[in-house]
Amino acid sequence: MEIWINPACSKCRTAKAALDEAGISYTERRYLDDPPTVAELAEVLDRMGLQPWDIARPKETAAAGIVLPRDPEHREEWLAAMAADPATIQRPIITADDGTTAVARDEETLARFIG
Incomplete structure (x- = not known):
């Protein structure tokens, strides 16, 4: 585990x-010290059946300037932004x-x- x-x-x-x-x-x-890679984050989300914005912390994503649309077209951008600033991950x-x-x-x- x-x-x-x-x-x-x-x-x-x-x-x-x-x-x-x-x-x-x-x-x-x-x-926060050992951030997940984009691939690791994608794998975790796939296992949960969720999208990146489903596990985003709203205040932290706003502070990080992540203002991407919540749609499949922007999934990779969400993953990259969250991997770059892991405080945004629930x-x-x-x-x-x-x-x-x-x-x-x-x-x-x-x-x-x-x-």
């Missing part, structure tokens, strides 16, 4: 604590060993990874 986190994020700390409490081993990726993102991936910001989603 891998979890993309920002250590300053309370939702990330909550997710890590829940995984730790459940005794689940995981690899932690501090995605968190935490968890990928289980079976490939199941989700933004685990709520208890219900997090529970899917804990069982």
Whole structure:
């Protein structure tokens, strides 16, 4: 299991604590320090069945100047912009060993990874 986190994020700390409490081993990726590539981000989105704008943080994308249309024609531009400024990516993102991936910001989603 891998979890993309920002250590300053309370939702990330909550997710890590829940995984730790459940005794689940995981690899932690501090995605601000080790940003995903465009290909990695695309792969994660494909596994979730989402588009880049679906996991964009509105305040951060505005601050980063990302004002692209939310349509498939601009998907690659979204991916490039988010990879260039990973603070724009929603968190935490968890990928289980079976490939199941989700933004685990709520208890219900997090529970899917804990069982």
